[in-house]
Structures are given as structure tokens and as C-alpha cells.
Amino acid sequence: MARIAVGVDLGGTKIATGAVDDNGTLLARTELPTLAREGPGRVIQRMKESVYGVLQKLGLSLTDIAGIGIGVPGPMDARRGVVKNPPNLPGWDDVPLLSIMQEEFNIRICLENDANAAALGEYLFGAGKGIENFVYITISTGIGGGVIAGGRLLKGDGGNAAEIGHITINFEGPVCGCGNKGCFEAYASGTAMARFAKEGILSGRKTILGNFYQKEEVKAEHIFAAAKEGDEYAMELVEKEGFYLGVGLASVVNAYNPRCIAVGGGLTKAWDMFYPRMIEVMRKRALPVNVERLEVVKATLGPDVGIIGAASLIFQKE
Numbered sequence: 123m124a125r126i127a128v129g130v131d132l133g134g135t136k137i138a139t140g141a142v143d144d145n146g147t148l149l150a151r152t153e154l155p156t157l158a159r160e161g162p163g164r165v166i167q168r169m170k171e172s173v174y175g176v177l178q179k180l181g182l183s184l185t186d187i188a189g190i191g192i193g194v195p196g197p198m199d200a201r202r203g204v205v206k207n208p209p210n211l212p213g214w215d216d217v218p219l220l221s222i223m224q225e226e227f228n229i230r231i232c233l234e235n236d237a238n239a240a241a242l243g244e245y246l247f248g249a250g251k252g253i254e255n256f257v258y259i260t261i262s263t264g265i266g267g268g269v270i271a272g273g274r275l276l277k278g279d280g281g282n283a284a285e286i287g288h289i290t291i292n293f294e295g296p297v298c299g300c301g302n303k304g305c306f307e308a309y310a311s312g313t314a315m316a317r318f319a320k321e322g323i324l325s326g327r328k329t330i331l332g333n334f335y336q337k338e339e340v341k342a343e344h345i346f347a348a349a350k351e352g353d354e355y356a357m358e359l360v361e362k363e364g365f366y367l368g369v370g371l372a373s374v375v376n377a378y379n380p381r382c383i384a385v386g387g388g389l390t391k392a393w394d395m396f397y398p399r400m401i402e403v404m405r406k407r408a409l410p411v412n413v414e415r416l417e418v419v420k421a422t423l424g425p426d427v428g429i430i431g432a433a434s435l436i437f438q439k440e
């Protein structure tokens with residue numbers, strides 16, 4: 123019989139929980155709002171409820187599962203199983219989540235940074251299957267990533283390795299949410315694209331994006347849509363996005379020498395629009411030896427990668 127693990131993906135807006143078998147098949151899932159403003163106690167209570175909810179859906183009890191994997195937004199201290207102070211979970215300050223969950227469930231619990239867990243999920247069950255040197259990158263409102271090196275998840279000293287979004291690509295660049303200047307994320311995330319668009323609109327660039335700006339916030343998806351319609355400024359922004367992604371990927375490739383990079387996250391909906399420029403720039407800038415055999419592909423686990431990745435923590439090689 124297949125082994126089953128429960129994966130909990132703790133996000134700033136929702137707690138997504140599911141049961142996953144050791145082939146990576148999602149058997150059942152549930153979603154609860156995080157309601158982060160209510161503080162860690164209530165949020166953890168909902169995380170527990172979500173685990174019981176999933177087990178109930180499948181008619182399983184705790185003794186039927188191999189363990190519970192939890193993906194948390196960083197930063198964290200993996201050695202102590204502590205969530206430190208994620209920007210999107212206000213009030214969380216050194217929360218000993220691992221021991222709290224162990225006390226409740228009394229089975230194997232694994233806690234990792236969410237993007238690292240997603241990388242492991244893509245390695246075991248998705249685009250990186252069988253590729254022992256593999257990088258996963260997610261591009262949405264922010265940029266995150268995880269690295270598989272020699273068939274194992276690269277965790278780093280405290281579980282915060284491969285913070286790809288915070289690689290510096292311009293030491294004088296705009297201030298990032300992390301406090302550093304000119305991070306990859308501050309140039310190439312969906313949020314950064316929207317920021318560049320707003321700057322252009324305010325400085326008087328002629329673009330249909332101005333209409334969005336008056337009605338609501340400009341989002342990356344608006345920019346891609348406008349570029350498709352031939353809006354010149356939007357096309358420029360998309361070109362820049364491909365360029366920044368290529369610059370960032372070149373550093374990633376040189377740092378980790380992966381055989382394959384899988385890209386996930388919301389921006390991959392516009393994959394065809396930025397992919398050629400991204401690859402061109404990456405190839406031009408990375409060490410030639412590191413791009414010879416390299417493949418860059420779309421991630422395959424889709425929107426449930428967080429759940430499957432968290433569950434995959436239970437199936438990883440120890």
C-alpha cells in the first residue's frame with residue numbers, strides 16, 4: 123500500500139492542507155483562511171483543524187499516515203523548529219511550531235521553508251524528477267527558490283538556504299522588503315513589474331496601462347495583457363522582465379550548476395512572453411560550462427505545489 127503524508131502549506135492569506143501519497147498524488151485537500159491578524163495561537167489552531175479535516179475526508183486516522191510536513195514562510199530556525207518573524211505573519215516571533223505540532227499529533231513532523239519544500243516536491247514528483255542537481259524558482263509577488271544538490275534538499279545552517287529572490291543584482295538598486303538594496307526580487311517579481319509600470323505612468327509614458335492605474339492597482343497580468351495588444355510601453359516592461367530574470371538566473375546557474383531549473387509561480391502564465399529573452403540573457407552571462415547541458419522548464423506541480431512540497435518532506439531521503 124502507498125504511504126501517505128499530510129502537507130500543510132502555511133501562507134499569509136490561506137492555510138492549504140492535503141494528503142499526498144508517495145507517488146505525489148494529491149488525495150484530498152482543504153483550505154482555511156489564515157486570518158494572520160488573529161495571531162499565532164489561532165492560526166496554529168486552524169492548521170491543526172485542517173490536518174484533522176483532511177484525514178476525515180479520507181476516513182483515515184493519524185496512525186495511517188507517515189507524518190506531517192509543514193511549509194512555512196521564512197525566516198525560520200530549522201534546527202529548533204522555530205518560525206522566526208515572517209513579514210506576512212505579523213505577531214509571529216520565535217514560534218516553536220515544530221514542538222507545538224509534535225505535542226498535538228505525536229507523529230513525525232517536518233518543518234521547512236515553503237520554497238525549499240516546493241523544490242523538494244518538484245524534485246520528487248514534478249519537473250525535476252530524477253535530476254539530482256536541480257533548482258526550483260517561483261516568480262509571483264516575490265521570488266523564492268530551493269536547491270537540490272546531489273539528490274538532497276540544500277537546507278543551509280538554519281533552513282534558509284537558496285533565498286534566490288534576495289541575490290543582489292544591483293548594489294545601488296531599489297530597497298527590497300528584506301532591507302537590502304537591489305535584490306533580484308526588487309527587479310523581477312510581479313510586484314517589481316507593477317512598480318516599474320507605475321513609475322512610467324506617473325512620468326507621463328503613453329500607455330493603456332494608465333487606464334488600469336486609474337481604476338485599480340496595475341498588476342503584472344495587466345502588463346502582459348497590454349503587451350499582447352501591442353502597447354509599446356508594456357512590451358518594453360516585458361522585455362525588461364525577461365532581461366532581469368536572465369541576469370538573476372545567470373547568478374543562480376553559476377552558484378549551483380544545476381542540470382535543470384524549473385520555474386513556477388503566477389508569472390509563468392505569461393511564460394512564452396518572457397522565456398526567450400530570459401534564456402538569451404542567462405546564456406550570455408553565465409559561465410559557458412554551466413549552461414551547456416542546462417535545461418530551463420516550467421514547473422509541473424501547479425498551484426498545489428505548496429501542499430505536495432510540504433508532504434514530500436516526509437518522503438525525502440534522510
Ligand SMILES: [Zn+2]
Pocket residue numbers: 287288298299300301302305307
Ligand atoms: Zn531582498
